[in-house]
Amino acid sequence: MPNQSKGGFFNPGVTVDVVVFTIENGLLKILLVKRSDDPFKGFPALPGGFIRRGETTHEAAERVLKDKAGIENVYVEQLYTFDEVRRDPRGQVLSVSYFALVPSEDLSIRLGRKTEHPEMVAADGLPALAFDHNRIVVYSRKRLADKIRYSNVAYSLLPSEFTLTELQKIYETVLGRRIDKRNFRKKYLELGLIKSAGKKRKGLRQRPALLYRFVNSRMEEMDRFLKQ
Amino acid sequence: MPNQSKGGFFNPGVTVDVVVFTIENGLLKILLVKRSDDPFKGFPALPGGFIRRGETTHEAAERVLKDKAGIENVYVEQLYTFDEVRRDPRGQVLSVSYFALVPSEDLSIRLGRKTEHPEMVAADGLPALAFDHNRIVVYSRKRLADKIRYSNVAYSLLPSEFTLTELQKIYETVLGRRIDKRNFRKKYLELGLIKSAGKKRKGLRQRPALLYRFVNSRMEEMDRFLKQ
DNA sequence: CCAAAAGTGTTGACTGTACACCCATGT
DNA sequence: ACATGGGTGTACAGTCAACACTTTTGG
Numbered sequence: 001m002p003n004q005s006k007g008g009f010f011n012p013g014v015t016v017d018v019v020v021f022t023i024e025n026g027l028l029k030i031l032l033v034k035r036s037d038d039p040f041k042g043f044p045a046l047p048g049g050f051i052r053r054g055e056t057t058h059e060a061a062e063r064v065l066k067d068k069a070g071i072e073n074v075y076v077e078q079l080y081t082f083d084e085v086r087r088d089p090r091g092q093v094l095s096v097s098y099f100a101l102v103p104s105e106d107l108s109i110r111l112g113r114k115t116e117h118p119e120m121v122a123a124d125g126l127p128a129l130a131f132d133h134n135r136i137v138v139y140s141r142k143r144l145a146d147k148i149r150y151s152n153v154a155y156s157l158l159p160s161e162f163t164l165t166e167l168q169k170i171y172e173t174v175l176g177r178r179i180d181k182r183n184f185r186k187k188y189l190e191l192g193l194i195k196s197a198g199k200k201r202k203g204l205r206q207r208p209a210l211l212y213r214f215v216n217s218r219m220e221e222m223d224r225f226l227k228q
Numbered sequence: 229m230p231n232q233s234k235g236g237f238f239n240p241g242v243t244v245d246v247v248v249f250t251i252e253n254g255l256l257k258i259l260l261v262k263r264s265d266d267p268f269k270g271f272p273a274l275p276g277g278f279i280r281r282g283e284t285t286h287e288a289a290e291r292v293l294k295d296k297a298g299i300e301n302v303y304v305e306q307l308y309t310f311d312e313v314r315r316d317p318r319g320q321v322l323s324v325s326y327f328a329l330v331p332s333e334d335l336s337i338r339l340g341r342k343t344e345h346p347e348m349v350a351a352d353g354l355p356a357l358a359f360d361h362n363r364i365v366v367y368s369r370k371r372l373a374d375k376i377r378y379s380n381v382a383y384s385l386l387p388s389e390f391t392l393t394e395l396q397k398i399y400e401t402v403l404g405r406r407i408d409k410r411n412f413r414k415k416y417l418e419l420g421l422i423k424s425a426g427k428k429r430k431g432l433r434q435r436p437a438l439l440y441r442f443v444n445s446r447m448e449e450m451d452r453f454l455k456q
Numbered sequence: 457c458c459a460a461a462a463g464t465g466t467t468g469a470c471t472g473t474a475c476a477c478c479c480a481t482g483t
Numbered sequence: 484a485c486a487t488g489g490g491t492g493t494a495c496a497g498t499c500a501a502c503a504c505t506t507t508t509g510g
Contacts (some may be wrong), residue, residue, distance in 0.1 A: 010281040011239035053238040053320065056311045069260050081309045081324050083284045092281065094242065096322075165489075169310065182491070183473065205482035206487040393461075410464070411500065433509035434461040 013093035017048035017133065019079070019140040020071065020158075021123070023157050023173050024104040028123040030137060033068055033116035039089045040130030046137070047118065048095065061098040066172040069111055069118040075101040075156035075219070079140055087132045095131070099140045101156035148174045150225045152193050161197045163209035164188070188205045191222070240311075241321035244288045245276035245361065247307070247368040248299065249351075251401050252332040256351040259363060261296055261344035267317045268358030274365070276323065277347065278401050289326040297339055297346040302449070303329040303384035307368055315360045323359070327368045329384035376402045376455045380421050383442040389425045391437035392416070399454065407454075415454065 020031035032044040047068040051060040058076065065071040079097040087093065104120075107222055111118050126137060147153050154170045168184050188194065200208035248259035260272040275296040279288040286304065293299040303335060307325040315321065332348075339346050375381050382398045396412050416422065423443055428436035 008276055009241065012242055013237065013239055014242065029249065049239055051240065054313055056313060057322070058311075078308065081285065081306065083286075085282055094285070094324075096311070107314060163489085180473070180475085181489090182475085185490080186492095187472090196242065202481080204488080205391070205487045207480035209489055305495085391462085408500070409462090410502085413463080414465090415499090430508080433459075435507035437462055437469080442470080 004043060004214075010092075013088070013091065014051050015048050015088075015093055015095050016051060016057050016064060017046040017082075017095045017097045017131075017136055018053045018061050018064055018076070019038060019046060019097065019099040019137055020065065020069070020074075020102055021099065021140075021144060022102045022107055022120055023170055024120065026169055026173055028141075028173050029104075029120040030123045030126070031069055031071075031107070031118055031175060032121050032126075032129070033114075033118050035130055036116055043130040044121070044127055044132035045131045047116075051096075058098070065100060068114060068116055070114070071102060073108070074106075075153065077136075079136070080138060082132055093181040095136070097136045097140070099143065101144075101153060103157055103159050105159045125203070129160070130182070137200070138148075145174055145176075150223075151219055152214065152216070153216055154221060161199070161211040161213055163201055165209060167194075174184045191225070195222070238320075241316070241319065242285070242373070243276050243316075243323050244279060244280050244285050244292060244322055245274040245310075245323045245325045245359075245364060246289050246292055246295065246304070247325065247327040247365055248297070248302075248330055248348075249327065249347055249368075249385070250330045250332045250335055250371060251398055252335075252348065254397055254401055256369075256401050257332075257348040258351045259297060259299075259346055260349050260354075260357070261342075261346050263358055264344055264409060271358040271359035272349070272355055274325075274361045275344075279324075285324040286302055286326070288339070289328070293328060296342060296344055298327070298342070299335070302334075303381065307364070307371060310360055310364060312360060323364070325364045325368070327371060329372075329381060331385055331387050332378055333387045360437055369376075373402055373404075378451075379447055379449045380442065380444070381447060384443055389427070389439040391439060393437060395422075412454075419450070419453070421448070 002061060022029050027090070031046050031047060035041050035045050037045050047064050049060070049064050051057055055063070056076065061076055062072070065074070065076070076098055079099050080094045085092055087095070107120060111120070123137070123141060127132065128134065129137070148171060154167060157170050158166060164185050167188065168179055168181065172179055193215055194212040197211040197213045199211045201211055202208045250257050259275060261271050261275050263269050263271050275292050276289070277292050277338050279285055283291070286306065290300070293302070293304070304326055310323045310325060313320055315323070335348060339348070351365070351369060354362065356362065357365070357416055372381075376399060382395060385398050386394060392413050395416065396407055396409065399412070400407055421443055422440040425439040425441045427439045429439055430436045
């Protein structure tokens with residue numbers, strides 16, 4: 001239970017909550033766990049927890065991801081601090097929220113038998129979540145859509161080698177609309193963010209697609225990006 | 229002194245710090261106070277303080293502005309939560325930072341005789357500030373520059389009636405570069421955000437300028453804005 | 457009449473967008 | 484042979500960016 005006061009100072013509880021996005025079969029999905037304790041016992045919720053002494057909120061977010069869903073080495077970024085006074089029935093508890101991006105390929109092996117039953121759920125049509133987590137999800141989706149338009153965060157949602165069609169589907173899913181294939185390819189290749197991997201994706205009953213890699217796997221912002 | 233633990237939970241201290249921007253004589257300025265207590269006693273710092281029970285961080289930010297500098301009814305937006313473990317020598321203390329925008333006209337009367345000597349200081353060439361406040365300032369300037377390009381936050385830096393040249397100077401100061409007068413006017417008027425106030429600014433020894441007002445004084449975002 | 461800032465349009469370059477067909481493979 | 488997605492270019496429209504002179508006032 002959060003400790004609510006001592007002396008003249010008031011220290012609220014501080015939790016982190018993480019919105020983990022992935023894209024699977026053209027669907028944007030979010031990681032949910034089932035709460036094993038009160039409050040909201042049995043409700044679906046974002047993975048989260050109280051921070052520990054000597055730990056930053058970023059570190060806490062990474063710890064929560066690893067402990068609750070076995071997820072490591074993924075893109076994690078601070079989102080917003082939610083602090084409605086009554087957002088937690090136990091008392092005044094801030095949530096420093098984060099969002100994370102994971103390529104769907106890596107996820108299936110990671111989501112093992114965890115106590116809180118982590119699973120990826122379609123971001124459209126989520127059920128009622130614990131606390132103010134639905135609101136956190138809404139906010140994070142907006143941030144992701146904003147960010148993908150002027151940065152290369154798409155790389156965090158893809159395996160190291162991917163086809164241009166796969167890249168385009170990431171954009172279409174996050175932005176929620178179709179993009180013209182020729183225009184997308186022309187613009188993305190001009191940006192110089194990706195280079196050919198010199199291989200092709202074979203084995204499908206169709207013409208093999210060239211594979212590409214991102215030149216940089218760190219986050220980059222740029223002035224002009226995908227306006228389309 | 230922040231209370232650092234009780235039982236199995238750890239509750240860090242939680243402060244708010246506010247970066248108040250104004251533009252005066254074509255200079256971007258930031259509100260600083262002088263710390264009257266340790267740590268960093270005597271150092272310039274952003275106005276801030278611990279949050280109180282039953283108060284959101286947004287409310288705390290507004291309270292701090294009012295108490296420390298007499299500033300009320302201004303645009304306030306959450307920026308980021310800074311949480312380096314050693315950012316405060318007293319122990320682990322988070323700073324939920326905010327930024328605020330104030331028209332310079334309103335400020336001179338507000339900054340009265342306060343104990344912490346609030347004053348507006350040019351944002352370029354700030355001295356060493358207490359805690360990690362220099363870093364918070366850097367981050368907030370980036371946010372302001374990003375935001376002014378795709379929203380109408382400029383209205384928060386101007387009095388209710390203003391000339392197009394005054395508006396343009398806000399943009400030039402925040403973005404740190406000159407803008408072409410004809411292109412700026414054409415584009416801004418096409419956006420439909422402002423309308424003529426039907427008056428002129430007289431009394432200067434030059435041709436009187438038409439005064440304008442913002443149509444909406446709430447924050448608006450738009451897809452296309454000032455690319456120039 | 458002079459100084460100072462206000463106000464005003466056009467043109468060429470660039471970027472965005474719409475659009476349709478042939479190609480390489482697996483079955 | 485056919486079904487499937489891969490891959491490619493052009494033309495029109497819209498936006499951006501560069502640029503100089505006349506107007507109105509106060510002193």
